Amino acid sequence: MMQAGVKTDGVAASYGNFQLTALVALRMLIGWHFFYEGLTKLLNPYWTSAGYLSEAQWWFQSMFLNLAANPSALAVVDFLNAWGLVFIGLGLMLGCLTRAATIAGIVLLALYYIAAPPFVGYAYSMPAEGSYLIVNKVLIELAALLVTLAFPTGRLVGLDRLIFWKSNPGTQALEQAHA
C-alpha cells in the first residue's frame, strides 16, 4: 500500500491515499469558506462586526460589547477579522504556513463561538439558519480545524512542501521509501 508520511513536531504521521485526500479536501474546504467570508467582508463597505458583537452573550459579553461600542476598537476588529479570514483561508487552501493558519483559524472560530454560544436560555435577534443546541456549525468547523492540526497535510500537499523543504527534507524520502 502506498503510504505518505511526514514528520512534524516530532510526531510521525503516515497516511494512506484515501486518508490524505480526505484530509486535504477538508483543509481546502475550510480554507475556501474562510477565504470567501473574508473577501466578501473586504469588498462590502457596509460590513461591520458591530451587529454580531452587540449580540454577544455569556462570560465575555462585556468584552465584546466594549469592542463594539468603541469606534476605533471596532475598526481594528473589523480590519483584523476580514484580513484574518482572508489570510487563514489562503493559508489553508494553499497549504502555506498551514500550521499557523490552522491555529489562527481555531482562535478566530473560538472567539465567534464564545461570543454567541447556542446555550439554553440565550436568545439572539439574528435568526440562525439551522437549529442548534450547544453545538453549532462554528463549533464543528473548529473541531474540523483541530483535526487538520492533528493530522497536518501542508507539507505533503501544499506550498509548505517547498517552504519547509530545507527543514523537513525527509518528506520525499519517506514517500519514496513507502512507495
Add this chain to the structure above:
Amino acid sequence: MTDESGGISRRDVLKALASIPIFGVFFYGFLKKKGADDFRREEILSELGVTERGPAVIPDAISRPPGERIRVGIIGFGGEGESLVRHAGFAHPDWIEDARLAAEEDPRNKRLQTYLDQEDLNIAITAVCDLFDVRAERAIAASQVDVRSGGGAQMPAARRYRHYTDLLESGDVDAVIIATPDHWHSRITIDAVNAGLHVYCEKCMTRTEEETHAVYDAVKNSDIVFQLGHQNRQAESHIKAREIIDANILGPVSLIETTTNRNDPVGAWVYEIHEKGSPQTIDWAQFEEPAPNKVPFSLERFFRWRCWYDYGTGLSGDLLSHEYDAVNQILELGIPHSAVASGGVYFFKDGRDVPDIFQAVFEYPERDLTLVYSATLANGKWRGQMYMGHDATMEVGGGLTIRAEPQSTRYEQKIQDGIIDPSMPMFTYRPGFKGFDAVTSATEEYFASRGLLFTYRGGRRVSAYHLHIKDWLDVIRNGGEPSCNIDRGFEEAITCHMATKAYLEGRKVIWDPVNRRIV
C-alpha cells in the same frame, strides 16, 4: 532519512501547487457572482440616479465659528425643556451622573459621549421661568453645569423669573426657548416677538386656529428668527428622502401612510407625578390662565397636561405634527384641501379627553394624493412611514428603504430581466451603518426609529435636537432661513387643527385658501 542532495523534484512542485485548480474554480465562481451582483447594483443605481452615500447637501452641516455669545432664556423646564437645554450644551448634573453610570454598565449607551461630543454653541442660559419650583431649580443647576458639551466653559447661574413677561423684559436674554404646554405657546411667542427676542418654540406651534394666525402675523411682521421645534428637519434620512422624491424614483405618489405606534404609559403621556408637586410648589393659577376651562388644582393635569384639550390637542399636535412635518419636509405638501378624523378614548380611560386611538385622512387633490395618519397608543407594532408610488414604495425612518412595485411601468423591463427583484429592497440607505446604539425605553425607541432623537453627519451620531437648535442660532448670527420657519409652522399648526376640528365636530373640514380659514 535526510537527503541533502535530493533537491526539489517535479513531483514536489506538483504536490505543492495542488490547490491551484481549486483556486481556479474559486475565482471563477467568485468573479461570476461579484460581476452579477455589481452589474445589478450599478444597473439599479444608474436607473435611479442617486447614490447610496449620505445626502449631497446637508443644510448647515459645516460648522461656522460661533460669533458673539447669545443669551438664551428657557421658558418651561419640563421633560422637553430640559432635553432642549441639554442638547444646547447644558445638562443637569444628575443627568450627567446617570448617563455616566449607564455607560459604565452598558458601553453601548452613548448618551454621555454624544452630549460631550456636541459642539459648544457659545450660548449662556441666563434666565429661566417655570411654574414648578423643583423644575426651576433644575434649570438653574443645568445653566451652571461644569461638564459642558464641546468643552465649553462653565457659565454663571440663570436667574429665575416667576412670570415669563418679567423674563422677556429683563434685558438678560437675546432669545428664548419656549417649551411650555401648548396652551401657552402663542401668548409667549407673541410677547417675545414684541420684545424683539428670537424664538425657538416647541411643537405644536399653537393650540387653536386663531392663535396660529396671531403668531404667524406677529412673526411675519418682525425681524426675529423663529424656529419651530421639529428636529426631524435635521434627520439625514429625511434629507435623503427628498433626494429620492426629486429624482422621481417612486413614480406618482398617490398615498402616504404615516403612523404612531406606542404601547406604554409614558408613550401615552402618563408621566410621573413629582412627589414635591403641591399647590405650594406649583403656580396653578398661572398654569391654567390661558386654558379655556378653569378647574381646581390638579397634579394630573399639571404633569400630564397632554391628556387634555384644555392645554394641548392630543395626538394631533403632539405626534401627528411630527409625522406631518416630516412628510411636509420631504414632499412640500403644504396645507391639505380637507381633513376627516375619528378615534376615541379606548384604552387609557384615566380621565383624559383626548383620544388614544386616532386616525386622520387629508386630501391633496391638486397633488393627486392622500395622506393618512393612523395612531394608537395601545399597540407598539412597527408601521413605517410609507410613500406609495406607482413604481416603488419608500419607507422612511431612521434610514430609508425602497422596494420596486411588481406592477411598475418604469421598472417593468428590469424586473423582467431579473435585475430588480420586487421582493427585495432595491435601494437601502442606512446612515451611521457602522456602529450601533443602545436605546433604552420604548418611547425612546419610537422616537429614534422616526429620526427624532438622533441622526448622523458624516457617519457620526449627532442629536437631532442639537442640530435643530444650532440651525436656529446659526440663522440668528449669520442670517438666512431656519429649516422650520414660521411658514412651515403655520402649515403644521393648521393641518393639525384641521384634524382636531374634524374629530371634535365629527365632520369633514375644508381649508379655504382665499380667506385662509378652516371651514
